[in-house]
Amino acid sequence: MCRLTAARREKHLPDRPDFDPSTLVIHSNRSYEKQSNSILFPIHQTATYIHESVGVTKGYGYSRGANPTVNALEQAIAAIEGTENALCFRSGMSAITTLCLSMLKAGDHVVLSDVIYGGTSRLFHQVLGNFGIEYTFANTASVEDTEKAIKPNTRLLFLETPANPTLKLSDVRALSDMAHSHKDILVAVDNTFLTPLLQNCLNLGADVSMLSTTKYIDGHNATIGGSLATHNTALVERMRLVRKTIGSIQPPFDAWLALQGVKTLPARLAMHCSNAMAVATWLEQHPMVHKVNYPGLDSFPQKALAEKQQTGFGGMLSFELEANTVDSLHFIDALRLCTCAESLGSVETLVTNPATASHCDLPLEQREQLGIPDRLIRLSVGLESPKDLIKDFEQAFAATFNGNAAGSGE
Known part of the structure; x- marks a missing residue:
């Protein structure tokens, strides 16, 4: 004892x-x-x-x-x-x-x-x-x-x-x-x-x-x-x-x-970072994705600054589809595993449209100047398997675009 x-x-x-x-x-x-x-x-x-x-x-x-x-x-x-x-x-x-x-x-x-x-x-x-x-x-x-x-x-x-x-x-x-x-x-x-x-x-x-x-x-x-x-x-x-x-x-x-x-914060952050990188990389390669904002991607214009002052790239990303606003919102609705909800940083993957949620008080012109158009989608990547998250994106692309834009694979 x-x-x-x-x-x-x-x-x-x-x-x-x-x-x-x-x-x-x-x-x-x-x-x-x-x-x-x-x-x-x-x-x-x-x-x-x-x-x-x-x-x-x-x-x-x-x-x-x-x-x-x-x-x-x-x-x-x-x-x-x-x-x-x-x-x-x-x-x-x-x-x-x-x-x-x-x-x-x-x-x-x-x-x-x-x-x-x-x-x-x-x-x-x-x-x-x-x-x-x-x-x-x-x-x-x-x-x-x-x-x-x-x-x-x-x-x-x-x-x-x-x-x-x-x-x-x-x-x-x-x-x-x-x-x-x-x-x-x-x-x-x-x-x-x-x-x-x-x-x-x-x-x-x-x-x-x-x-x-x-x-x-x-x-x-x-x-x-x-x-x-x-x-x-x-x-x-x-x-x-x-x-x-x-x-x-x-x-x-x-x-x-x-x-x-807070006791599990380091373990969770490690998984958030790893999962977000996997999802961001897959999304960036998809033909129906116009742009992905994630500091861990080589395409991110401030990646060098992220590497200088951060010890990880985090679990948050945002992206725009090669689609209009209506189809972008339909894509969010078509997701099944990813939960449409405000907030972030939880074990569940949460998806939201900033224009109608966190930044709804800003006028359209100001939001667009800041890089927050109506079609922007924000993703808080959770602790689910990235393979399962990607499968959810694949079915949402198929449901939204009538099967004309199937996933480009894992």
Whole structure:
């Protein structure tokens, strides 16, 4: 029988171990429940906490401010981000909102990637802009174009790379160096598509790494959540205050589920990357496919940048068919194994049409300028066998185009 005590466990598992990712996600910064020695950290589904005496607590007073289960997930995310500071939120959008409310005021200016998640655009267009926060969308694939968008009142450069849904990349190191050469500008990166295991934005010079934990961190379509990580302790305390004030902390049950999901993140990411490469390669060779956007393909114009700042190409891709919009949407409807649904990063392969989903608020002309036409199809490649996914594409091509475009083989 193993008689390793809690004290010895903590001694053998230091706070900042030099573990490989597969070990890191399971053991690093791990918290243990002391009463029963449960191997899983428990769900603290509570609103409030008993004070040992007036003004004396065990660090928790009210779950709107902090919760032990949420804190356990924060420690796990901080470990993979390579920092001491991470906070978890009710959604990725609540994380972005909390970041903006923490560091911006009326009259401040933000530069955003031109190709970015539609919800982020909506936040600035329909919410923050009403409070006097200025913003400019820039082609962040170009350092020069991005610098031209900076103003004397710019306080934040918010990047998304790879971008949703075109996979366009931004050079995090170069953009961070440029932004930091100006006064009082912080750099935040939406790293949802890759996670810090495939692209560590803080190591590349960014000030804040943002994740929608709904996606690859959870990995099972079970929760909604978001996280922010930073080396800036003053900023994290400010964000903690704002989170407590507006009530955007992640619920404990969602945090507990995400805490289980993160343990398999390296294994899942390896399969996502391998499967996505197989599917992207097959699609690119198909006669009915006009274009495939995937950073792992030689045809991807920024593949060299992907190889420089990423350790994997990810599980996301998008593509256009040699077809009109109506037939492209019929193709999505004809898929049987691939599930038509919003979100991404789960074990199931999900397919969606950004024009009618994530980017439906953008006008057609703007979407087309950004490379998001009505016929664009976004694919989150899951953990199914690539052979089975390809068979599903073959039957969808046959069903959509009357058998005139059968698959070109495996």
